[in-house]
Amino acid sequence: MSAKLIAPGVWNVIPNGMAAAYLVVGETKALLIDSGAGEVDVKAVCAEITSLPIELVNTHYHGDHTAGNKDFETVYMHPADVRKMTGWTQISPIGEGFVFDLGGRQLEIIEIPGHTPGGIAIYDKDANIMFTGDTVGRKPIFLVEGDYDLDDFEATIKKLQTYGADMYGAHDMEVNRAETLENLLETLALYRAGKIEPVETSAPMAGKVYMSANGTGFICPGK
Numbered sequence: 692m693s694a695k696l697i698a699p700g701v702w703n704v705i706p707n708g709m710a711a712a713y714l715v716v717g718e719t720k721a722l723l724i725d726s727g728a729g730e731v732d733v734k735a736v737c738a739e740i741t742s743l744p745i746e747l748v749n750t751h752y753h754g755d756h757t758a759g760n761k762d763f764e765t766v767y768m769h770p771a772d773v774r775k776m777t778g779w780t781q782i783s784p785i786g787e788g789f790v791f792d793l794g795g796r797q798l799e800i801i802e803i804p805g806h807t808p809g810g811i812a813i814y815d816k817d818a819n820i821m822f823t824g825d826t827v828g829r830k831p832i833f834l835v836e837g838d839y840d841l842d843d844f845e846a847t848i849k850k851l852q853t854y855g856a857d858m859y860g861a862h863d864m865e866v867n868r869a870e871t872l873e874n875l876l877e878t879l880a881l882y883r884a885g886k887i888e889p890v891e892t893s894a895p896m897a898g899k900v901y902m903s904a905n906g907t908g909f910i911c912p913g914k
């Protein structure tokens with residue numbers, strides 16, 4: 692079993708991969724949040740954890756979060772990212788306020804555009820846990836041309852500040868709290884003002900990395 696228990700009934704099912712995915716188990720069903728980059732058979736890992744029916748939701752469309760979708764009949768995601776998807780799995784569009792009722796456990800959708808137009812967070816209010824995809828973290832956050840919007844990103848970070856949740860992302864797998872959000876706003880302001888010197892990176896994601904002294908930053912692939 693490679694999965695890691697991070698909170699009661701909450702597993703990181705890809706703790707050692709390129710991108711995390713999380714399984715939240717209720718009394719009557721479970722919700723899988725993202726499906727990984729393809730290096731792990733996520734469905735099989737989930738089946739070791741629970742025999743309950745599993746629904747799948749994507750925080751956003753990027754390929755390192757959706758490669759395992761092919762093993763599921765249906766995926767829930769925001770319509771603004773659906774247009775970016777090609778393929779195989781039937782899509783159920785969801786947005787702000789949609790609730791997954793897992794039996795004794797409810798997870799609410801919070802729209803967090805910025806990293807992509809259709810980015811969503813999945814919020815367990817009772818446990819004070821939120822799954823934020825690529826939007827929050829201490830690893831450089833991808834700014835992919837055609838996807839990102841810095842005004843939206845700023846508004847999203849300010850929106851997340853109002854929740855005070857423990858946030859789990861896909862690349863920085865440790866919990867993030869208020870300090871990371873403050874740091875991201877500071878880094879965003881510095882980045883926009885051209886006050887962070889970029890560092891060139893090489894494969895697999897060649898581009899420029901803009902890291903602030905506070906430990907948060909952005910990566911611009913292909914630049």
Ligand SMILES: [Zn+2]
Nearest residue numbers: 751753825833
């Ligand atoms: Zn992403």
